[in-house]
Every structure is written in C-alpha cells, then in structure tokens.
Amino acid sequence: MAAHTLSLSTQTTSTGASYSQHNYRLPNSFPPSLTQILRPQSLQSPWLGTAKLFFQSCSLITPLSKHRPINATVLFSLPTAKPERVSSTEIVPKWSSKAIKSFAMGELEARKLKYPTTGTEALLMGILIEGTNVAAKFLLANGISIFKVREETMKLLGKGDMYYFSPEHPPLTESAQRALDWAVDEKLKSGESGEITPTHLLLGVWSEKESAGHKIMAALGFNEEKAKELETLISKRGSLED
Known part of the structure; x- marks a missing residue:
C-alpha cells in the first residue's frame, strides 16, 4: 500500500x-x-x-x-481425565447448573487464597459458597460451614503468597480431577436419569482419602456414616436440587 x-x-x-x-x-x-x-x-x-x-x-x-464481538464461554460440563466417554455411544449425564456453579466458585476461592491449583478443598468450599444445593445444606446441618472449612484449609495448606497471582482457571490437582470423574462414574453406575449434582461432587471429594478435602471434612466431623446418609438421601431424591 x-x-x-x-x-x-x-x-x-x-x-x-x-x-x-x-x-x-x-x-x-x-x-x-x-x-x-x-x-x-x-x-x-x-x-x-x-x-x-x-x-x-x-x-x-x-x-x-467497540464493535468487536465479546468472547464468552459457557460451561456445560466439567473437566474430565476420561475423554473416551465423550466419543463412546454411552450417554454421559450432564452436570447440573448448581454443580457447575459450585466448581466455578471453587476455582474463584482458590484464586482468592492465592493457591496455584484447584484442589479438593477448593471444590468443597465451592459447594458451600453456592449454598443452595442439597450437599451444602447437609454440611451446614452437620456443623460444617464455609468459615470452618477455610480455617481448616489454612491450618492444613497454609496461606498463599500474597504477591502470587493465580491463573484465571487454576489447574485441577490429580485428586480433584479424580473426584470429578468419580462423581460421573457413580452417576453412570446408578443407572438413574438426571444430572450430576453437587452431592455427587461432594461424595467424590470424600472418596479421595488422602486429599485435603477429605481430611478437612473428617476434621470437621464428616464420616462414613454421614456419607452413607447422604448417598441414601440422593437415591431417594434422584437428581433434584432445591
């Protein structure tokens, strides 16, 4: 030119x-x-x-x-370490909107605490921050609040570096990814219709025995008996959320 x-x-x-x-x-x-x-x-x-x-x-x-299109990402699913599910003929259940919001709140909490990754402790906090789901109400009824979980997280993992800037989407730890996949697998095993809920996600966190999320739940009084009670609750309710 x-x-x-x-x-x-x-x-x-x-x-x-x-x-x-x-x-x-x-x-x-x-x-x-x-x-x-x-x-x-x-x-x-x-x-x-x-x-x-x-x-x-x-x-x-x-x-x-001002006239450029705005790029917006809408999550309809959560990360998985088993991509073969998507390509299989088996119908994979979808995550509920409350489960996706809980996950997003967990990522945000990890960033607020200046952690480099999203662990099971962050997923646990995300469920409680979302607050309207059955799992959060069950935890609160058993004396497990977001404030107590944050306190236990600080004791277990320590405070993040105040000068560290977490990525927009802190990568999942291996245990957190397994908790997500456990929730999907358990939903598939049940043979029930409906979506994967925060309750499945919470039980997925509990299934990771050596994870921070499991240790925090145990320290606050959650045990196998309560896990069975929660499993019975969702089997009766199906996938319905309040």
Whole structure:
C-alpha cells in the first residue's frame, strides 16, 4: 500500500537547543490532515505535534474495538481425565447448573487464597459458597460451614503468597480431577436419569482419602456414616436440587 513519507531532521531553536526528528510513514488510510499534526506547533514545544498524533491515533483505533464481538464461554460440563466417554455411544449425564456453579466458585476461592491449583478443598468450599444445593445444606446441618472449612484449609495448606497471582482457571490437582470423574462414574453406575449434582461432587471429594478435602471434612466431623446418609438421601431424591 502506498504511503506518505514525512522526513524530519535535527533543528536548532533560537535559544540554541536542538531536537531530533525522524522519518514517519503514514498509510493512505489516515486523513491527509494528520501529516500536518507532526509539525511542531512552535519552537518552544517541538514534540507537541508528535504527542498529538499519538492521541489522535488512539482515537481512530478505539471506536473500532467497540464493535468487536465479546468472547464468552459457557460451561456445560466439567473437566474430565476420561475423554473416551465423550466419543463412546454411552450417554454421559450432564452436570447440573448448581454443580457447575459450585466448581466455578471453587476455582474463584482458590484464586482468592492465592493457591496455584484447584484442589479438593477448593471444590468443597465451592459447594458451600453456592449454598443452595442439597450437599451444602447437609454440611451446614452437620456443623460444617464455609468459615470452618477455610480455617481448616489454612491450618492444613497454609496461606498463599500474597504477591502470587493465580491463573484465571487454576489447574485441577490429580485428586480433584479424580473426584470429578468419580462423581460421573457413580452417576453412570446408578443407572438413574438426571444430572450430576453437587452431592455427587461432594461424595467424590470424600472418596479421595488422602486429599485435603477429605481430611478437612473428617476434621470437621464428616464420616462414613454421614456419607452413607447422604448417598441414601440422593437415591431417594434422584437428581433434584432445591
């Protein structure tokens, strides 16, 4: 594309001060009047024109960005370490909206605590922060609140580095990924219709015996008896959430 070339050289002001100017190539798409902007408005402010060009250029570009489409990601499923499920003929149940929100809240909590990964402790906190699901209500009824879980998390894992910036989506730990896959597998084994709920996710966290989430739940009084009670509850309710 043809371009206008504007050559500027070193000049000296009446006071003896000198300043350097360079060659600028302006595309034909710029208004011709912009070639005048580079000329100093006076010898007392030789760079005023260059600064004005910069801001004029920004004003030419900014309106275009307003018309760019907004990229938005909507989650309909959660990460899996078993992608063969998707390609199989078997119908894989979907995660409920509350389960997906619980997962997202867990990621956010991991970022707030300055942790580099999303672990089972974060999934547990996400379920409680979502708050409206059956699993969260069951935990609260048994004295397990988000505040207690945060406190136990700090005791077990310590505080994150205050100067560390977690990624937007902290990667899952291996135990957290297994908890997600356990929830899907258990739903498939049940043969029941419906979606995978936060209750399945909570039991998936409990299934990871050596994980931080399991240890925190155990420290706060959750045990196998309560896990069986929760399993019985969801088998009676199906996949319905309050």
